[in-house]
Amino acid sequence: MMTHDIASSVAVNSAHTDHQQVIDDYFKALYQRNVVLKVDNLTQSFDQGGSRKVILKEVSLQIHEREFVCVIGPSGCGKSTLGRIIAGLDAYPSGEVIVDNERVKGPSASRGMVFQGYTLFPWKTVKENVMFGPIMEGRSKSNAERSAREWLDIVGLSKYENHYPHQLSGGMKQRVAIARALINEPKVLIMDEPFGALDPYTRQKMQKHLLDLWRNIDITIVFITHDMDEAVLLSDRIVVLKANPGEVQDIIEVPLARPRHPDIVTDSQFLQLKARINSIVHNPQPEIDPALVEMPDIPRMTPLDTYK
Numbered sequence: 001m002m003t004h005d006i007a008s009s010v011a012v013n014s015a016h017t018d019h020q021q022v023i024d025d026y027f028k029a030l031y032q033r034n035v036v037l038k039v040d041n042l043t044q045s046f047d048q049g050g051s052r053k054v055i056l057k058e059v060s061l062q063i064h065e066r067e068f069v070c071v072i073g074p075s076g077c078g079k080s081t082l083g084r085i086i087a088g089l090d091a092y093p094s095g096e097v098i099v100d101n102e103r104v105k106g107p108s109a110s111r112g113m114v115f116q117g118y119t120l121f122p123w124k125t126v127k128e129n130v131m132f133g134p135i136m137e138g139r140s141k142s143n144a145e146r147s148a149r150e151w152l153d154i155v156g157l158s159k160y161e162n163h164y165p166h167q168l169s170g171g172m173k174q175r176v177a178i179a180r181a182l183i184n185e186p187k188v189l190i191m192d193e194p195f196g197a198l199d200p201y202t203r204q205k206m207q208k209h210l211l212d213l214w215r216n217i218d219i220t221i222v223f224i225t226h227d228m229d230e231a232v233l234l235s236d237r238i239v240v241l242k243a244n245p246g247e248v249q250d251i252i253e254v255p256l257a258r259p260r261h262p263d264i265v266t267d268s269q270f271l272q273l274k275a276r277i278n279s280i281v282h283n284p285q286p287e288i289d290p291a292l293v294e295m296p297d298i299p300r301m302t303p304l305d306t307y308k
């Protein structure tokens, strides 16, 4: 081997070791932080077609303060069901869900939620939407207004405070929804496919915006998505659920240093990790979404064009 080849090989190895050290230190520090969300042996079932169907089975997780965790898995595996239980929107028959040392028994200001569908009140202005939580908490209108303006400033929507939701783009609506959730200073923010309805460009902008917010606020995020790129770009760890019933199949650390630029999606390490997760998620499983099982053959509706 030529001398300069040896030198460059040593440099590559040393860069690799340095990178690994950064990642090891990052996760060591992460695991030393308090557990803010604990899901223990959670099982959920629903009545479906006259029988009881187990949707989530003995799901256990521990998520640490300021961690960013994505939950992925095939359609119908119970991701939203898990998110709704953590948010306190649905009761659960067995197991334990603890947030900030308290058992989840219903919605609470300690858990914020942002959904894919725009859930803003259409009859309220942007500012009034963001003020909703503080007003419900009994804070004065002027106090709630002041906080709402601070949060609208943080998400870059100050100029739109008197607009109504229908006057905003999808990305702007989601920024209002994020401000509306964060104004309550939740310990955990649960986001269920929040960018699923956005075009790819806006989605990428929103991912960066969310990472900027997360880095600057003491918030733990549980982010439900179908999108592997999104999961790898955003997460510290990815919880992979398998379907039928929904069980934790794997919990994967994302060994990519932060801050992460959106261009990282073309990096070889990113692509390798994505391929690995993809193979875990799409590990052959029986189809459980009835709408996918019963895909009909479409009959010809109009006469065939004989020239084609």
Ligand SMILES: Nc1ncnc2c1ncn2[C@@H]1O[C@H](COP(=O)(O)OP(=O)(O)OP(=O)(O)O)[C@@H](O)[C@H]1O
Binding pocket: 046, 047, 048, 055, 073, 074, 075, 076, 077, 078, 079, 080, 081, 082, 226
């Ligand atoms: N309230 C309910 N009553 C009956 N069945 C329900 C209820 N909520 C969810 N389910 C069922 O639980 C299963 C899991 O649904 P869930 O929405 O949690 O899956 P998901 O992984 O989020 O799916 P997707 O990726 O398609 O959004 C589905 O079969 C769904 O029909």
